[in-house]
Amino acid sequence: MTSTGESSGAARRRGRPQKLPVDNTPVTELGVGVDQRVAWLLSTNRLLGPDPDLARREGFLRVLKEQGVQVDNTRVSRWESGLQAVPGRVVATYERVLGLPEGSLVSVSAGLRRSFGSGPAPRETSLRDEDLTTGSFEGMLDAAERGDAGGALWLRLAEQLHRFDRVFLRKEEWTKLCGRLVEELGVAVGPAYVRRYEAAATMLRHRAAQRPMLRAIGSFVVHPDTQVVAPVLNLLTELPDAPAGDLVLRLLGSDDGNLRRAAASVAAYKIARGHLLPDALPQLESAVVGALRRPDPLDGRLDFFDLAVHLPQPSWEQVSGGLRTRRAFGMVTQARATAELVPHAQTVAIVAELAATAQAQTPTQHSREPDPMLRRLLREALLHVHKPRRHHAALVIAASPYAPAVAEQCLRLTGHPNDLLSARAWTVLMRIGHGGREDKVIRRTRSEERPTIRSRALVNLGMARGDLPDEDATLLADAAVTQQRPAERHATLFALGMQGATEIKALAEHDHDDVRRAASWWRERGPAIHDADVVSVP
Known part of the structure; x- marks a missing residue:
């Protein structure tokens, strides 16, 4: 199993816990931060869940204590109000107590913190109390390599790899493991994708797994017949180093339109996070001008639109002079100022109705009060200019009890005569599922x-x-x-x-x-x- 003749489980047990580097630079000002979004996710799953006893704080505390989690009412209140950052171990506990699928909340909250966290992440040890043995680790590896691993097992395996500095696997084992994960990521849907993506993002940050993961990503996206690019290429947003940026820039010049669009989306994220060097700007400017000068519908150019919005001001001044239409110039200028695809006044009533109807259609154990976070998340999922914000807002909704009702409302919105709103509704459905x-x-x-x-x-x-x-x-x-x-x-x-x-x-x-x-x-x-x-x- 290992290149040194030592069992992987034994080698791992002697390893030291590793805290991987995290880029905590905020992409944009969140208004309502990561901790508040995670808190909303936990509290809505408890309060809107099917068990009326768990919806009451006293019943929830009792079940927690039965499982050996000794917390008081004040601590739970701080978790569910966003006043205290919630560690992944606590999120995993909510999953177990509420009877939710393993990794369903952990993967979404981890993605939020990784993408938008602006402060130190909560200190982590392990998401579970179980002891790792050589047999259990090798069993997870075998299942993953055979293609028998679900998203929860991939998450668990990545978590174990993440905890230690050194993991001894032969080169061909790393190649097979990472190749399998990337292949599955390309065709996984909904929670299956989210859990595998978080597993892949975790593995990318491990020094032993990073190189084989990058090879697997590169091999997948540059295959001449690849039909699904963005779900895999998005992993390059996790790496601030030059090789990842160079690959994105190379793909931005591809003859394949799908590759160009996916690369533009990743480049927008990297510009926002400061991953790309100034010498990349001329190529980015040229790509934006080429895309936005065409008369295609806006929704087909959103990735380049996002890139235009995140260019530094001097670059945008260069780009704006090359645009043929005042409409494209005006839309980017408006979005750079407001971070929204459509002016707020034009869509506020639509979003408000969607949120109110979805809330009214979601069963609850309590009296109904307007949920401002649901409205905020819906607006971001539909209309925020930055793709990561749209993506993660939709994933938070998908992991909440509101998801089926929101799916119903988005299906209704797909028939809207405004092409952009209709297209955006279909895209949100890709993230939250069809309920x-x-x-x-x-x-x-x-x-x-x-x-x-x-x-x-x-x-x-x-x-x-x-x-x-x-x-x-x-x-x-x-x-x-x-x-x-x-x-x-x-x-x-x-x-x-x-x-x-x-x-x-x-x-x-x-x-x-x-x-x-x-x-x-x-x-x-x-x-x-x-x-x-x-x-x-x-």
Whole structure:
């Protein structure tokens, strides 16, 4: 198991706990900070959960004490109000006590703290009390390498790797382990993706795992037939070093539109975090001008729009002179000032209605009062200019009891006549899931006639749980070879591949070169991975 002849478990038990470096520079001012968002996530899951006893503070404290967690009412109050940072171990305890899937809250809160934390992270030891043995560690490794690991096991394995300075694995073992995680990340959906992403982000910060992880990421995204780029390429936001930045800049100049857009999104994050050196600015400026001068719909250029917003002021002055339309100039100028895609006054009523209706449709043990955090998160998920803010706001909602009702409201918003709002609603659905409304997703996709919006709907169709009806699969397979728009063809093949449709086999032998190569990639890597909702056992 190890290159030194020493068992990995024994070597690890003698290791010292390692605190990995964390970049605590805030991306933008959060208004309501990370601790308040984590607190909201914990409190809403307790208060809106199905157990009325746990919804009462006294009942919750009693169950905590039964599990050996000795805390008083004041401590819980500080956790749930955001006055005290909540360690991951406490978040894991909430999962167990509330009967939630393992890692469902831990992964979301860890992502918030890693991406936006501006202060020292709560001191961590381990998320669980269990003792690590050679057998249990090697069992986790074997399951991961075989492809039998769910997101919770990946999180647990990454946590164990993170705790020690030295982990002895042979080079081929690291290669297989990291390659498997990256491959799964490319097709994982919902909580399955979030947990694997947090596991990968943790492994990237371990000195023994970083190099094989980078090789796995690079191999995946530069493959000429790769159909899913952004979910894997986003991992480069975790690394502030020059090699990661160089790879992003190289991909920004790719002939592949999907690669360029994904690289622009990562570059925007890296500019905001100060990861890129000033000599990268001319290339970034050129990429922004090339993208924003085109008359494409805004939603298709959001990644470059985000990059334009985060350019330093001198760079933006350079870029603005090269834009052909005053509309593009005005939109970026407005977003640089407000951090929103659409002026607040134009959408405040829409967001308020979405939040109020979702709250009214969510069962509760208590009297209903307006939830300002839900409204804030909905607004950020839909309309914040910075992709990480949109992404993490949606993930917080997805991990809350509001998720099914919010999914219903977003499905309703997908029919909005404003293309941007409709497209944004479909994208939020990708993050929060469909709440058991897959039949409605299928019907909305069938009826959507706007080409750019239909592409978003098709992506949601691919991410939906359950089998694609045979009639729809046949129609999509026929459309894949007749569609003229590359974006819609790509989304159609995504839907078929992620659903594991049998039509992919025939398409992998088609005369159309682009269709054949894309279908072959999907045949090798699909279908989508949906973790089973394994409850965290007390």
